[in-house]
Amino acid sequence: MIVPNTMEQSALFTYTLRLADDLLILSQRLGEWCGHGPILEEDIALTNRALDHLGEARNLLTYAGQVEGKGRSEDDLAYLRMERQFTNVKLMEQPNGDYAHTMVRSFLFDAYHLPLMQALQKSTDEQLAAIAGKAVKEATYHLRASSEWIIRFGDGTEESHQRAQAALDNLWTYTGELFESDAVLEEMTKAGVAPEIAAIKANWSKTVDQVLAEATLKRPADGFMMTGGRKGLHSEHMGFILAEMQHVTRAYPGVAW
Amino acid sequence: MKRNFRIMQGLTSAPDDLAMITKHRILELLDYVKDPEIPVINVLELGVVRSVEVEESGKAIITITPTYTGCPAMDVMAADIKKELLEAGVPEVEVKLTLSPAWTTDWITDEGKRKLKEYGIAPPEKSADIRALKGVQPVVQCPQCGSKNTVMLSLFGSTACKALWKCQDCLEPFDQFKCL
Numbered sequence: 001m002i003v004p005n006t007m008e009q010s011a012l013f014t015y016t017l018r019l020a021d022d023l024l025i026l027s028q029r030l031g032e033w034c035g036h037g038p039i040l041e042e043d044i045a046l047t048n049r050a051l052d053h054l055g056e057a058r059n060l061l062t063y064a065g066q067v068e069g070k071g072r073s074e075d076d077l078a079y080l081r082m083e084r085q086f087t088n089v090k091l092m093e094q095p096n097g098d099y100a101h102t103m104v105r106s107f108l109f110d111a112y113h114l115p116l117m118q119a120l121q122k123s124t125d126e127q128l129a130a131i132a133g134k135a136v137k138e139a140t141y142h143l144r145a146s147s148e149w150i151i152r153f154g155d156g157t158e159e160s161h162q163r164a165q166a167a168l169d170n171l172w173t174y175t176g177e178l179f180e181s182d183a184v185l186e187e188m189t190k191a192g193v194a195p196e197i198a199a200i201k202a203n204w205s206k207t208v209d210q211v212l213a214e215a216t217l218k219r220p221a222d223g224f225m226m227t228g229g230r231k232g233l234h235s236e237h238m239g240f241i242l243a244e245m246q247h248v249t250r251a252y253p254g255v256a257w
Numbered sequence: 258m259k260r261n262f263r264i265m266q267g268l269t270s271a272p273d274d275l276a277m278i279t280k281h282r283i284l285e286l287l288d289y290v291k292d293p294e295i296p297v298i299n300v301l302e303l304g305v306v307r308s309v310e311v312e313e314s315g316k317a318i319i320t321i322t323p324t325y326t327g328c329p330a331m332d333v334m335a336a337d338i339k340k341e342l343l344e345a346g347v348p349e350v351e352v353k354l355t356l357s358p359a360w361t362t363d364w365i366t367d368e369g370k371r372k373l374k375e376y377g378i379a380p381p382e383k384s385a386d387i388r389a390l391k392g393v394q395p396v397v398q399c400p401q402c403g404s405k406n407t408v409m410l411s412l413f414g415s416t417a418c419k420a421l422w423k424c425q426d427c428l429e430p431f432d433q434f435k436c437l
Contacts, residue, residue: 041411041421048413055327059356130357134326137359137437145412 020060021088027053079249091174104167107146115203119195154215176225304364316349325417399424
């Protein structure tokens with residue numbers, strides 16, 4: 001971890017935090033399914049997926065804390081930040097809905113996460129490259145699993161097709177945020193830390209088209225896209241997620257077990 | 258019995274006879290540290306131990322790598338390694354975690370794979386052949402009856418590292434170690 005100047009240090013902290021927050025919040029959402037899965041195997045699958053995301057988030061949060069250099073641990077960053085300090089995209093905090101909503105949300109993320117991790121393996125930042133090298137294998141598996149569900153739903157019964165299409169139409173407006181650029185991302189891309197976001201989007205778009213075609217689902221047209229998550233402006237759901245996630249730490253400060 | 262004897266041996270040899278703590282000795286001890294979730298194979302057979310260093314002071318530095326990013330067994334493994342070595346008389350133990358290069362199921366030893374199968378878990382296929390990751394179904398042999406007439410029930414299983422399968426002949430469900 002060589003950090004040449006504070007400007008870049010601050011951008012690297014923010015960039016790492018964004019990567020972490022997406023995974024942390026999605027993991028928290030998927031964890032809500034624990035004990036409620038439609039069948040036992042899927043209950044297990046969702047919590048496994050949540051665990052993979054959480055593990056990656058922990059690595060990233062730990063690293064973000066090191067980059068920041070103020071002694072904050074992964075737990076400090078997960079449990080002691082306020083809503084406005086979370087930088088995940090709004091897609092991650094959307095409610096689980098029915099199984100189609102949960103799977104479409106994960107599919108839209110997985111199709112973005114895999115090429116991102118593949119590219120991040122070549123990051124000039126060694127720690128991010130190492131984390132990505134580990135994550136890429138799991139991300140491959142996740143995309144495979146969610147793609148299979150999208151195809152099964154879309155090309156399944158009339159009911160499952162309708163629900164999958166409804167989920168896709170509902171969540172599409174949240175996908176723009178994944179590919180937003182700003183000063184932080186530009187600086188990280190210039191430094192070779194982050195990959196070109198346009199290339200990730202092209203890859204994502206191709207995967208989405210392929211899977212939707214096989215699923216006989218219609219890709220929604222790009223219209224108004226939600227924004228704000230990266231700046232800490234979240235949907236109404238975020239506060240409830242944090243209330244549940246941070247409850248024990250807030251209620252019993254400094255508690256250890 | 259074997260375990261008690263070994264601990265006694267460790268206690269009598271330490272701390273004045275530090276020459277006893279060699280890399281070879283550490284590896285012998287690591288043989289006893291099992292995967293807490295699959296207690297038939299040890300950390301060496303699982304391929305998570307990446308390096309063992311012994312300093313002049315007798316301090317042992319063990320570097321391990323996680324199987325899965327979020328695997329909850331890793332913290333337990335690190336604690337078990339520490340406990341095992343300290344109990345055997347190693348004066349100081351540090352367990353380091355490394356992410357790169359990323360763990361692959363190819364690092365599970367042949368002996369480890371044999372034990373997995375015996376335990377009822379179908380071992381992973383070679384990932385050099387990455388069909389498994391690409392979505393092409395591998396042929397997985399039932400660890401119970403040996404039949405190849407098996408079907409995957411779920412991509413995910415009882416732990417992060419396993420998928421759930423069923424044998425069409427003996428009708429028993431079984432875990433398969435996912436190929437990474």
